[in-house]
Amino acid sequence: MPIELESVSFAYKSADGSEIQALRDISIKIGDGEFVGIMGHTGCGKTTLIQLMAGLLTPVSGSVLFDGLDINMRDYDRAKLREAVSLVFQFPEYQLFESTVERDVAFGLKHSRQSRDEISERVRWSLEIMGFDFDLIRKKSPLSLSGGEKRRVAIAGALVTKPRYLIFDEPIAGLDQMSRNAFLEIIDELNREGTAVVMVSHNADAISEYCKRVIIFSDGELVTDGAVKEVFSDINKLEELYLNAGTPRTIGHMLSGHGMEISDKATSYDELLFAIKSKLQNVERTLH
Amino acid sequence: MLIGKFVPINSIIHRLDARMKIVSLIFLLVAVISTSTVYGYAAIIMVLTVIIWLSKLSLFAVLSPIRRLWLFFIVIFFMNAFFFSSDNPLFSWWIISFSGEGIRQGIKVVFNVCVVMILGNVLTLSTSPIDMTNALSSLLTPLKLLRVPVEDVAMIINIAIQFVPTILEESNMIRKAQTARGAHFESRKLREKALSFLPLLIPIFISSFRRADELSLAMEARGYRNAKRRTKKAGVPFRVLDVTAVAACFVICIIQIYI
Amino acid sequence: MEKMSYVKCSIFTAACIALCIVLPMAFHAVPMAGPRFLPMHIPVLLCGLICGWPFGLLTGLAGPLLSSLLTGMPPQAFLPSMMVELGFYGLLTGLMMQFVRTKKVYLDLYISLVTAMVIGRILAGISRALIFSAGEYSMAVWTTSFFVTALPGIIIQIILLPSIVFALEAARLIPRRYPKGLNDK
Numbered sequence: 001m002p003i004e005l006e007s008v009s010f011a012y013k014s015a016d017g018s019e020i021q022a023l024r025d026i027s028i029k030i031g032d033g034e035f036v037g038i039m040g041h042t043g044c045g046k047t048t049l050i051q052l053m054a055g056l057l058t059p060v061s062g063s064v065l066f067d068g069l070d071i072n073m074r075d076y077d078r079a080k081l082r083e084a085v086s087l088v089f090q091f092p093e094y095q096l097f098e099s100t101v102e103r104d105v106a107f108g109l110k111h112s113r114q115s116r117d118e119i120s121e122r123v124r125w126s127l128e129i130m131g132f133d134f135d136l137i138r139k140k141s142p143l144s145l146s147g148g149e150k151r152r153v154a155i156a157g158a159l160v161t162k163p164r165y166l167i168f169d170e171p172i173a174g175l176d177q178m179s180r181n182a183f184l185e186i187i188d189e190l191n192r193e194g195t196a197v198v199m200v201s202h203n204a205d206a207i208s209e210y211c212k213r214v215i216i217f218s219d220g221e222l223v224t225d226g227a228v229k230e231v232f233s234d235i236n237k238l239e240e241l242y243l244n245a246g247t248p249r250t251i252g253h254m255l256s257g258h259g260m261e262i263s264d265k266a267t268s269y270d271e272l273l274f275a276i277k278s279k280l281q282n283v284e285r286t287l288h
Numbered sequence: 289m290l291i292g293k294f295v296p297i298n299s300i301i302h303r304l305d306a307r308m309k310i311v312s313l314i315f316l317l318v319a320v321i322s323t324s325t326v327y328g329y330a331a332i333i334m335v336l337t338v339i340i341w342l343s344k345l346s347l348f349a350v351l352s353p354i355r356r357l358w359l360f361f362i363v364i365f366f367m368n369a370f371f372f373s374s375d376n377p378l379f380s381w382w383i384i385s386f387s388g389e390g391i392r393q394g395i396k397v398v399f400n401v402c403v404v405m406i407l408g409n410v411l412t413l414s415t416s417p418i419d420m421t422n423a424l425s426s427l428l429t430p431l432k433l434l435r436v437p438v439e440d441v442a443m444i445i446n447i448a449i450q451f452v453p454t455i456l457e458e459s460n461m462i463r464k465a466q467t468a469r470g471a472h473f474e475s476r477k478l479r480e481k482a483l484s485f486l487p488l489l490i491p492i493f494i495s496s497f498r499r500a501d502e503l504s505l506a507m508e509a510r511g512y513r514n515a516k517r518r519t520k521k522a523g524v525p526f527r528v529l530d531v532t533a534v535a536a537c538f539v540i541c542i543i544q545i546y547i
Numbered sequence: 548m549e550k551m552s553y554v555k556c557s558i559f560t561a562a563c564i565a566l567c568i569v570l571p572m573a574f575h576a577v578p579m580a581g582p583r584f585l586p587m588h589i590p591v592l593l594c595g596l597i598c599g600w601p602f603g604l605l606t607g608l609a610g611p612l613l614s615s616l617l618t619g620m621p622p623q624a625f626l627p628s629m630m631v632e633l634g635f636y637g638l639l640t641g642l643m644m645q646f647v648r649t650k651k652v653y654l655d656l657y658i659s660l661v662t663a664m665v666i667g668r669i670l671a672g673i674s675r676a677l678i679f680s681a682g683e684y685s686m687a688v689w690t691t692s693f694f695v696t697a698l699p700g701i702i703i704q705i706i707l708l709p710s711i712v713f714a715l716e717a718a719r720l721i722p723r724r725y726p727k728g729l730n731d732k
Contacts, residue, residue, distance in 0.1 A: 056464045079470065087468040094458075095465040097490035097714065107487070108469050143494065143718040157469060408626075412616055420616055444561045445609055451565035452617070459573040478699055481584075482706040485574075489589065489707060490714045492566070492573070497720045500562035504555040512554060 002031040003053055003085070003165060008062035010048055022048045023220045025062070030198060032164060035191045037207035037228070038200045039243060040217035046200045047090075049217070050167045053198070054087035079111060086163035090170040092154035093147060101127070101145075102138040105157045112161070126159040129186060148179050155183075159190075166190065167198040172206060184210055208232050208246035208267050216241065233264040248272040294416045300529065301343035302414045306423035308530040312537040313411055319537075319544040320403045328544055332403060335540060340406075345413050353405050361398050368394035421445050447503070455496045462491045551598070551722065559721075560602040563590035567610025568617055585700045587611060591637045592660060592708055597721050600641025607637030632671035639663035652724045656709045664701050 005028045011019040023045045030036055030053075040046050051057045052064055055071045055078060063070045071081055086108075089095070098104035105123045114122070124134040130152040142153050158166065166187065172180045188210055191197045201207055207214055207228065214231045216224040218241055224231055232238070235245045235253050244250065248269045252262035255276070266275045296302075301309075320332055340350055354361075369390040412420075425442035432438050466487040551559070570586035591610055595603025611629045615621055621629050643659035715721045 051464065054468050056468060082468070082470040087465075089461065089465045089468070092465065094495050095462060095469070095487075095491050097487050097494075099710075099713070099717075107471075111470055111472060141717040143714055161470075408615075417617060424612075440557060441605060441609075444557050444605065445564065445613065447558060447561035448564035448568075448609070448613065449617075451562055452568050455562070455565050455569045456572060459569055463573065478702055479706060482703040485584070485703075485707065486710055488573070490711060492570070493593070493711050494714060494718050494720065496562045496566060497559060497715055498718070500558040501555070501720050504552070504558040507558070508552065508554050 002029050002067075004029045004065040004068075005049075005052065006063050006065065008052060008059040008064060010045075010052060010057060011060050012048075021220055023052075023059075026222050027062075028215065028222070028225065030165070030196060032196055033191070033194050034196045034198075035188075035210060035212045036196075036198045037211035037214045038198065038217065039202070039204065039207060039214060041242070044217040045220040046217055047169055050087060050169060050198065050200060053165075053167060054085055055081050056087070082108075083112065083161040084163055085165040085167065086158040086161060087167045088155055088158045088169065088171060090173060091151075092158070093150035096142040096150060096154055096157075099141060100139050101132075101142045101153055104142045105153065105160050108157055108161045122160050122162070123156075126156040127153070129159060129190070130156040131182065131186075132156070148175070151175075163195065165196045165198065167200075169200045170202070171199060172201065172203060180206070204232075204244040204246040208249065216243065229265060229267055232267040235264070295345060295349065295413050296416070297344055299342060299344040299414070301339065301345075301410065303529070304414075304533055305526055305530040306415050306419040307427055308526065308534050309411055309415060310423055310427060312534050313407055315534070315537040315541040316407055317404060319541040320400055320407075322541075322545045329399065331540075331544070336403060336406060339410060343410055343414055345410065349413060350406060350409055353409055354402055361401070364401065365394040365398050368397050417449060421449065451496065451499070454499065455492070458495050459488075459492050462495070463488055466491075556598040556602050559598055560594055560606055563594040563598075563602075563606045564610050564613060566590035567606065568614045571614065571620055572618060584703060587614065588633065588636065588700070588704060589707060589711070591633045592640050592663070592704060593711060595637040595640030595663065596644055596656065596659065596708065596712060597715070598641070599645065600638050603637030603641040604634055605637070607633035607635070628671070628674075631674050632667065635667035635670050636663055639667050650725060652712075653709055655724065656712060657705065660705055660708055661701075664704065 005026055008023060008026045009021070010023040011021050013019060026049065038046050038049065048057065052059055055064070058072050064072060066081055066085070069076060071078070096104050098107065102120075102123055105127060106119050109119050109122060112119075123138075127134050127137060132149075132152065137153075142150060145153065155171075168187075171187075172183060175183065184206055187197050187199070199207070199211065211228050213226065214224070214228050215222065216231070216238075223241065224237070232245045232249050235249060238245045245253070246267060248271070249264075249267045252264070252266045252272050252275065255262050256264075260276075260279055262272065262275045262279070266272045304312075316335070323329060323332055340347065343350075415423075421442065425438060425445070428436070428438050428441065469487075471487045472484060567587050567590050570589065574584065574586045587610060591603065591607045594606040608630050611621060611626060611633055615626045640659050640663040643662050644655060647655050647658050649655055649658070712721075716723055
């Protein structure tokens with residue numbers, strides 16, 4: 001039951017009435033339980049893409065299918081899509097508005113036909129996942145929390161419908177190292193429990209560490225779509241696109257350039273360390 | 289949507305001083321309102337034609353507000369035609385009365401509104417927003433005698449104009465974000481309808497006020513108190529063209545009042 | 548209430564004026580927002596409530612004026628009467644908040660809002676009949692239509708504005724009217 005884009009194109013109308021092509025003929029299929037990273041430069045169409053996936057924009061041509069149904073058809077039940085696909089915008093903390101945290105998180109369930117107890121249980125569940133003590137936080141005003149807490153509350157609000165697809169736009173921008181890691185661990189855990197995660201990010205390290213698949217955009221076109229390992233091992237292609245391959249892979253590449261051959265498959269810290277260690281052991285062996 | 293309605297082309301109307309354009313507009317408005325004869329209307333239409341011709345603007349652009357509001361014109365026409373109290377109505381029922389005078393009144397009101405709209409539209413199409421604010425603040429200078437801090441007002445208006453694009457973009461983002469969270473705006477009940485706007489209004493107000501708060505802190509940190517005592521660009525002198533235009537409009541106005 | 552500085556009030560006023568231009572555009576995209584929702588009234592009333600009468604008055608005059616110049620809405624023909632109406636709202640909410648002090652924030656807000664909106668409509672109606680009304684249809688028709696069509700607008704504003712004020716207080720963007728303890732929350 002995947003999200004499918006079939007040769008989707010999208011154009012914005014600029015102020016003077018001319019059209020600006022944002023996406024050209026994109027076909028992607030994202031299946032249940034995947035963990036996909038989307039990379040590309042500012043203005044390459046990443047944000048447009050995820051808004052199309054969530055049904056917030058309508059493609060100029062092509063179609064967006066969810067569970068095999070075209071979400072832009074007149075008779076499509078959007079409420080179902082909203083429950084199954086949660087889109088978390090960049091700086092989601094700016095969307096909080098309710099008088100208490102509990103009510104704000106429950107907003108996504110307002111139109112579902114669940115009982116009060118069920119809703120309360122869901123809210124407790126999603127706030128606890130985001131690392132809050134439900135009873136301490138529930139009655140506070142979300143607007144008076146600190147920046148980091150606000151973002152976590154906003155994400156809890158996206159989790160509350162138990163979506164099958166979670167789409168994040170730059171979720172770790174502006175977070176400190178500790179909150180960044182905590183956040184990535186949480187979504188990794190959700191992914192292991194079966195939620196598909198799509199993450200738009202400039203942060204190559206986060207993508208190479210957590211995602212299984214990566215899609216790269218450039219100027220509104222899809223240039224690469226493949227397993228993280230393969231995409232990041234081809235560092236020359238990434239450099240052509242002025243993109244970063246993540247710290248471990250970059251170090252490995254630099255070492256190779258200095259005569260210490262490191263396999264281009266070493267895209268994580270563990271693999272890099274292992275490769276260096278075996279090289280050093282080889283050196284030691286030849287010395288003895 | 290219509291931000292930047294200003295069409296930058298080179299015409300006599302575009303080159304006129306913005307202050308003089310506003311003053312001329314006011315004279316012409318008085319002329320339109322005080323017109324009552326058929327000849328007067330003919331004269332107004334002639335003046336309007338000359339102005340549009342001089343401005344080199346496309347007729348389509350000039351008339352576009354009227355096109356968009358045709359329904360409204362029908363409504364005000366009938367409002368006037370039906371509710372005009374007359375001594376010899378063609379027929380009347382309850383508060384509704386239908387008469388020849390009423391129809392004439394309706395036509396007059398619709399005509400006036402159309403002319404005012406066209407004139408105002410020519411003004412905004414031919415004047416850049418910056419010239420417009422400068423012109424307004426310099427026309428407001430006499431208010432200083434009433435102890436109105438005109439410089440501060442001009443500063444506030446300038447900042448407001450700079451806020452518009454960012455706040456508009458943020459509002460659109462917030463609307464999308466709340467839609468993604470499942471916000472509905474379709475409720476029929478008044479109270480629920482009002483409440484359904486809160487997910488939009490509160491974040492929009494908070495994000496604009498946060499922006500304003502940051503700016504005011506930065507200004508205070510740099511010792512800003514108020515706009516007084518800042519050096520200001522010397523006023524641009526009026527040219528013959530500007531004076532002629534205002535004089536012409538003034539004459540038209542006087543003639544229309546006394547005919 | 549701890550007072551906001553002159554500079555802060557000025558910039559908040561600029562934000563409210565900008566919102567007078569943005570809100571009608573933003574709500575244009577929302578289906579069923581309808582003309583009765585009166586989006587431009589909200590920033591004007593809010594500015595009067597939190598910044599005081601001079602700033603409220605300025606927002607009420609400059610908001611519609613700039614909106615008309617930049618977006619063509621409202622059309623220039625209705626601009627003067629709309630400026631008078633909104634100017635009254637900004638002025639009256641500011642004055643009411645200065646004189647009404649019941650020690651309960653929401654009560655102050657409700658009293659100020661209702662008074663300002665009712666008196667503002669009466670004064671605007673009178674001035675419209677005296678100066679702007681081009682047609683000479685009777686005052687009675689004017690007033691009834693004024694209140695009948697305006698009632699939903701009044702109710703919507705009474706529901707919305709206190710919530711916005713409380714949200715701004717919670718976000719610590721504006722000072723609390725009554726320091727904590729006296730506050731009912």
